[in-house]
Amino acid sequence: DAGVIQSPRHEVTEMGQEVTLRCKPISGHNSLFWYRQTMMRGLELLIYFNNNVPIDDSGMPEDRFSAKMPNASFSTLKIQPSEPRDSAVYFCASSFTGSLNYEQYFGPGTRLTVT
Amino acid sequence: GESVGLHLPTLSVQEGDNSIINCAYSNSASDYFIWYKQESGKGPQFIIDIRSNMDKRQGQRVTVLLNKTVKHLSLQIAATQPGDSAVYFCAENSNYQLIWGAGTKLIIKP
Numbered sequence: 763d764a765g766v767i768q769s770p771r772h773e774v775t776e777m778g779q780e781v782t783l784r785c786k787p788i789s790g791h792n793s794l795f796w797y798r799q800t801m802m803r804g805l806e807l808l809i810y811f812n813n814n815v816p817i818d819d820s821g822m823p824e825d826r827f828s829a830k831m832p833n834a835s836f837s838t839l840k841i842q843p844s845e846p847r848d849s850a851v852y853f854c855a856s857s858f859t860g861s862l863n864y865e866q867y868f869g870p871g872t873r874l875t876v877t
Numbered sequence: 878g879e880s881v882g883l884h885l886p887t888l889s890v891q892e893g894d895n896s897i898i899n900c901a902y903s904n905s906a907s908d909y910f911i912w913y914k915q916e917s918g919k920g921p922q923f924i925i926d927i928r929s930n931m932d933k934r935q936g937q938r939v940t941v942l943l944n945k946t947v948k949h950l951s952l953q954i955a956a957t958q959p960g961d962s963a964v965y966f967c968a969e970n971s972n973y974q975l976i977w978g979a980g981t982k983l984i985i986k987p
Binding site: 766793795804805807810812818853855857859862863864865866867868869870871 | 909911919920921922923926928966970973974975977979980
């Protein structure tokens with residue numbers, strides 16, 4: 763199994779530009795999570811999908827952030843326009859919520875730098 | 878002014894000694910708990926989990942203890958090795974989501 767796949771691994775962009783982060787969850791998993799990790803705030807849940815439907819987006823910082831899951835094998839997190847304070851590592855994780863455990867499998871992350 | 882980063886608790890342990898990492902959780906109704914390890918530059922990785930109907934569970938070199946009375950969770954690592962250097966997170970379930978602790982940084986002294 764390839765695990766959770768994220769792209770790009772690193773992204774450097776200028777303030778005001780649009781950024782799109784991509785995630786391919788583990789095949790068969792029905793839940794997908796986007797997290798942001800910074801030194802200031804640690805690991806924060808941004809949004810959670812179940813069966814491709816957004817369930818909880820209360821962690822999305824503001825309207826500049828949006829996430830989609832058009833099908834079970836792909837999700838995007840978009841920031842438009844980007845700001846320097848968006849610099850962080852963004853993780854995607856997936857899980858199968860039909861099981862009796864709640865283990866989430868994390869991707870390698872995308873390190874975003876906004877200058 | 879200068880921004881201040883999240884201050885992670887740090888545990889320094891001599892190589893070969895046992896490590897104990899502690900975690901307090903908030904919801905007495907939580908029925909599932911999990912420990913993750915995050916090495917530098919990588920995503921968090923599952924270590925071990927435990928359900929609330931148990932108070933101890935053992936894995937390979939790791940043991941998780943659950944004390945529901947005081948809402949406390951601990952991770953014990955036996956014979957700590959250099960490869961154990963990482964940040965360790967505990968988490969509790971809440972409606973299929975995980976509520977994460979701040980993390981503890983484990984440093985191995987040679």
